[in-house]
Amino acid sequence: MSDAEEQQSPLDPMSARPLYVQLADVIAEKIASGELVPDRPIPSEHHLADAYGVARLTARRAAQELRERGLIVTVRGKGSFVAEQPPTGAPEQDKPTG
Amino acid sequence: MSDAEEQQSPLDPMSARPLYVQLADVIAEKIASGELVPDRPIPSEHHLADAYGVARLTARRAAQELRERGLIVTVRGKGSFVAEQPPTGAPEQDKPTG
DNA sequence: TCAGATTTGTTCGTATGTATT
DNA sequence: CAATACATACGAACAAATCTG
DSSP states (O other), X not given: OXXXXXXXXXXXXXXXXXXXXXXXXXXXXXXXXXXXXXXXXXXXXXXXXXXXXXXXXXXXXXXXXXXXXXXXXXXXXTEEEEOSSOOSSSOOOSOOXX | OXXXXXXXXXXXXXXXSOHHHHHHHHHHHHHHTTSSOBTSBXXXXXXXXXXXXXXXXXXXXXXXXXXXXXXXXXXXXXXXXXXXXXXXXXXXXXXXXX
């Protein structure tokens, strides 16, 4: 395993849903499943872009989606962190937990 | 005067606020002052970009800002229109007036 | 304090797709 | 089909904030 770890991307460019929505959904599931936990940074935009074969701007849009859903909190220069209190139904904007 | 009429842009690239926020604010004032009225399309992204010397994406971000503020309603293939009922304090998402 | 690496934020350019007229 | 206009997507660059050495 010395190669670039190019696993199967769960993203489909042909899908009707935008790539950034698909990527946001993938990350959202990782949060829901506990693979990504609160107080821990999620992979950086650059890492996400590289891992899923998308542009950095697309990864940023995905992060923006998760931000709007209240799933993550982004801090400039540090990264995006899983929100400690995920919304139960009605997403609230802003309001960082920390 | 056959050139591009580069008037004084009220936008300052040196300002701490992003260009798209500044542009959104400029348009918001035009709406508040009545210069842009409901049921009438605001200048297109291309026009705004050309008029204020910014990129299309920046003009698009400004429009997105106004959309989030509930000041305009964007219809794909038609344009962005001034909302008939501007928010009084709490911006509501979605819900086009028509 | 400074320099470098990392990460997010903003901006510009360009291309393709979709929807309306 | 053509023109107009928004949506999405990729690439590139610089700025600002954070952290480490």
